[in-house]
Amino acid sequence: MTTVQTIPFFPPHLFEADREELLGLVRDVALDPEQRFILGARSARFEETLRSSLRAADAVLCGSGTSALELVLAAMDIGPGDEVVVPAFGCAPLAASVVNAGAVPVFADVDPHTMVADPADAERRVTPRTKALMPAHMFSVMADMPAFREAARRRGLRLIEDSAVAQGATLDGIPAGLWGEAGVYSFVQVKSCGMPGEGGAVVTGDAQLARRVRMLRNHGQDGTQRFLHHEVGRNSRFDELQAAFQLHRFAGFPRRLERRAEIAAYYTERFAPLAAQGVLPPPPGRDGRCYYVYAVLAEQRDALRAHLTERGVQTHVYYRQPLPEQPAFARYAAPDDRWPHARRASERHLALPVHHLLTDTDVEYVADCVRAFAAGR
Ligand SMILES: *Cc1c(COP(=O)(O)O)cnc(C)c1O
Numbered sequence: 309m310t311t312v313q314t315i316p317f318f319p320p321h322l323f324e325a326d327r328e329e330l331l332g333l334v335r336d337v338a339l340d341p342e343q344r345f346i347l348g349a350r351s352a353r354f355e356e357t358l359r360s361s362l363r364a365a366d367a368v369l370c371g372s373g374t375s376a377l378e379l380v381l382a383a384m385d386i387g388p389g390d391e392v393v394v395p396a397f398g399c400a401p402l403a404a405s406v407v408n409a410g411a412v413p414v415f416a417d418v419d420p421h422t423m424v425a426d427p428a429d430a431e432r433r434v435t436p437r438t439k440a441l442m443p444a445h446m447f448s449v450m451a452d453m454p455a456f457r458e459a460a461r462r463r464g465l466r467l468i469e470d471s472a473v474a475q476g477a478t479l480d481g482i483p484a485g486l487w488g489e490a491g492v493y494s495f496v497q498v499k500s501c502g503m504p505g506e507g508g509a510v511v512t513g514d515a516q517l518a519r520r521v522r523m524l525r526n527h528g529q530d531g532t533q534r535f536l537h538h539e540v541g542r543n544s545r546f547d548e549l550q551a552a553f554q555l556h557r558f559a560g561f562p563r564r565l566e567r568r569a570e571i572a573a574y575y576t577e578r579f580a581p582l583a584a585q586g587v588l589p590p591p592p593g594r595d596g597r598c599y600y601v602y603a604v605l606a607e608q609r610d611a612l613r614a615h616l617t618e619r620g621v622q623t624h625v626y627y628r629q630p631l632p633e634q635p636a637f638a639r640y641a642a643p644d645d646r647w648p649h650a651r652r653a654s655e656r657h658l659a660l661p662v663h664h665l666l667t668d669t670d671v672e673y674v675a676d677c678v679r680a681f682a683a684g685r
């Protein structure tokens with residue numbers, strides 16, 4: 309028997325091509341007379357690069373995507389007594405950021421196919437205490453932001469966009485992150501514009517909101533006078549070396565995204581006929597698509613996963629239960645409440661490798677393995 313190849317979900321050689329450059333940047337930052345290792349000139353330049361590429365009013369770097377959500381909630385004065393509607397299917401920061409602000413997360417069910425928050429269900433859960441809607445883009449598909457924008461306008465609510473997985477995506481010509489009053493990005497290595505470390509950003513069309521976030525990320529200082537604290541802030545700053553690395557890699561971001569999009573389009577085309585055999589790909593098309601993760605919905609998810617593992621294809625299951633069923637968040641959900649589509653998504657989603665370093669041969673092999681599984685049922 310020939311040895312099976314291994315196709316990693318997270319490639320260990322993600323930054324190998326940039327190694328020499330990175331080592332040079334370590335020296336540059338270390339020997340810079342400015343001696344700023346956080347929020348220096350490179351961070352300012354990366355903020356301006358982000359801002360101008362988006363045509364946003366501002367982009368504010370901070371410690372992580374999670375921290376970016378917390379900063380936005382704080383800058384909007386959301387706190388005790390307030391409710392924020394978040395998706396029932398998604399990552400912990402969606403609910404935890406709200407809890408850590410002192411407010412209450414209210415969980416909305418998701419669309420059964422795309423797994424993003426359902427705007428109609430979200431609106432049904434609005435009460436007089438609701439302050440904001442906080443949809444999140446999920447895996448490969450952006451949330452229905454036009455509907456969320458309309459719902460927020462109709463109900464007089466703030467709109468926060470968790471675009472941590474969707475940097476580089478657009479919907480109706482508007483970049484992910486700018487549909488809400490504020491959006492967030494995460495630069496954790498596996499995200500679309502990832503780096504070898506921790507960091508995030510708040511992006512917004514609202515310069516005033518950005519000023520507040522900027523102050524809150526650095527102990528309530530306004531950046532002109534040190535040790536003058538206008539309000540109680542926090543420490544959520546950005547590493548200067550990572551900023552240098554992001555500036556170096558930013559020119560290649562569209563090319564890397566394009567490769568992910570190409571792989572996703574190929575998968576979707578190969579998997580389109582499998583719906584009747586219990587494997588459902590995301591809807592085809594480019595608008596409102598992000599390629600952080602490519603996830604199918606499989607009726608026999610665990611069997612498909614085992615089939616792929618045996619053939620050397622690494623896959624990933626993200627959220628095995630809806631957020632309101634997590635021990636940490638169950639207390640914020642009524643005991644008789646149900647999120648049937650979030651539950652189904654938890655039981656059926658399976659993420660396949662989609663990173664830009666995959667070769668055509670890798671991608672064809674992954675698709676062949678999935679099709680062989682579906683045909684064998
Ligand atoms: C990754 C992620 C976050 C958090 O970003 P970190 O940088 O890991 O803190 C928030 N929301 C979503 C949807 C994410 O995928």
